[in-house]
Amino acid sequence: MRILLTTYVVNNATSGVVKYLQTLQNALQERGHSVQVLTPFDAPRWVRLITGALVRTASPFGRTAQQLAIEIGSFVRMYFGVRTNANSPDIIHGMDVASGTAAKLAAGARTPVLVTAHFSIHPLYEMMERDYQGGTAPWAFRWLFQRFFLQVRNYIAPSQFSAKSVQEHAGPRALVRVIPHGIDLEPEESWKLAAASSLDGGKQVILTVGRLDKLKNHIKLLDIAEESKDSAVVFAIVGDGPQEACLKAEIKRRQLEGKVLLLGSRNDVPALMHASRLYMYVAKCESFGYTIIEAMSAGLPVLTSRAGAVVEILSGGLEECLFDLADSPAAIWARAKEMLAEDGPRRSVIEKQRRILLERHSMQGMIDKTEEFYRELVEARNDRLNHE
Numbered sequence: 001m002r003i004l005l006t007t008y009v010v011n012n013a014t015s016g017v018v019k020y021l022q023t024l025q026n027a028l029q030e031r032g033h034s035v036q037v038l039t040p041f042d043a044p045r046w047v048r049l050i051t052g053a054l055v056r057t058a059s060p061f062g063r064t065a066q067q068l069a070i071e072i073g074s075f076v077r078m079y080f081g082v083r084t085n086a087n088s089p090d091i092i093h094g095m096d097v098a099s100g101t102a103a104k105l106a107a108g109a110r111t112p113v114l115v116t117a118h119f120s121i122h123p124l125y126e127m128m129e130r131d132y133q134g135g136t137a138p139w140a141f142r143w144l145f146q147r148f149f150l151q152v153r154n155y156i157a158p159s160q161f162s163a164k165s166v167q168e169h170a171g172p173r174a175l176v177r178v179i180p181h182g183i184d185l186e187p188e189e190s191w192k193l194a195a196a197s198s199l200d201g202g203k204q205v206i207l208t209v210g211r212l213d214k215l216k217n218h219i220k221l222l223d224i225a226e227e228s229k230d231s232a233v234v235f236a237i238v239g240d241g242p243q244e245a246c247l248k249a250e251i252k253r254r255q256l257e258g259k260v261l262l263l264g265s266r267n268d269v270p271a272l273m274h275a276s277r278l279y280m281y282v283a284k285c286e287s288f289g290y291t292i293i294e295a296m297s298a299g300l301p302v303l304t305s306r307a308g309a310v311v312e313i314l315s316g317g318l319e320e321c322l323f324d325l326a327d328s329p330a331a332i333w334a335r336a337k338e339m340l341a342e343d344g345p346r347r348s349v350i351e352k353q354r355r356i357l358l359e360r361h362s363m364q365g366m367i368d369k370t371e372e373f374y375r376e377l378v379e380a381r382n383d384r385l386n387h388e
Contacts, residue, residue, distance in 0.1 A: 016290030040077035114154035159309030182366030212241030
């Protein structure tokens with residue numbers, strides 16, 4: 001099958017979407033499919049020149065005008081990237097609503113399009129929360145995203161939580177298939193060795209990975225770090241994003257230099273997980289939480305907020321790894337200390353995490369269900385064309 005994957009996210013971003021895309025691409029190729037990834041940067045040169053000029057023209061009119069020009073420009077680039085693509089895919093799979101919609105408009109009715117719902121509440125709301133200081137979305141963004149959302153009817157939801165969000169906003173016409181993200185488990189010997197080596201000298205590391213935006217809620221992590229000032233623990237934050245300058249200033253104001261480390265975007269996250277003692281996640285909402293199952297696969301215990309679909313991942317035996325964001329930083333730090341201790345619950349938590357991954361988040365299971373959905377959509381398209 002010829003499969004086209006579309007995305008707005010650059011390939012080197014510290015993002016669960018990128019990890020899912022790379023994992024999906026590799027697994028599908030291993031099964032003999034022809035897979036191409038298309039981004040706005042793959043548009044024809046003349047399109048990139050025109051849209052670049054649009055962004056430069058809009059810049060003097062303020063941040064909202066510039067961001068609107070970027071969104072329109074990315075959409076136009078994706079549209080023409082698909083329109084001029086010579087590979088004639090059997091199916092197009094968007095990693096986000098906007099790229100999927102651009103692909104759908106460009107490909108027409110002859111090529112089925114689906115989108116993985118990497119949003120927790122609504123893509124417009126999340127974009128405004130991530131990238132803007134104000135909470136009210138401009139009318140132009142509301143109009144554009146409402147148009148985007150209603151264009152695509154086929155969705156993969158990585159959780160029941162995100163499936164409910166899709167149904168609420170896309171309406172009864174949407175066809176939603178719940179397919180939880182999968183991961184290849186690291187060998188048991190690997191994570192046992194990693195768990196032991198994290199005790200070797202120096203300070204224990206509490207790790208978190210994610211884009212530096214308001215929804216990931218890293219300020220809460222700073223609150224918890226303040227409670228740990230008398231301990232030999234450091235908090236390492238991997239990722240970049242619009243909140244980076246704010247976090248740097250806040251770390252300095254709270255005198256947390258050396259206690260909280262901003263590591264930026266990294267390509268060695270598995271190695272960092274092996275060097276860490278605990279994975280802590282403090283997001284406000286989450287459609288899935290891919291880095292959580294990455295940590296679980298590496299034998300790294302997780303302690304996380306009850307952020308949307310995260311509760312689903314840890315259901316069935318790992319409720320002790322969840323906390324409420326309303327809990328005090330002191331209470332969360334007390335939970336973290338229990339997880340850090342060798343005589344605490346960490347051994348049983350690691351074993352339970354591995355069992356849950358094997359039962360619900362295998363790579364083979366995810367790819368099997370994704371291929372089945374692809375075939376269903378292609379066959380439905382073929383039946384429709386045969387009756388026209």
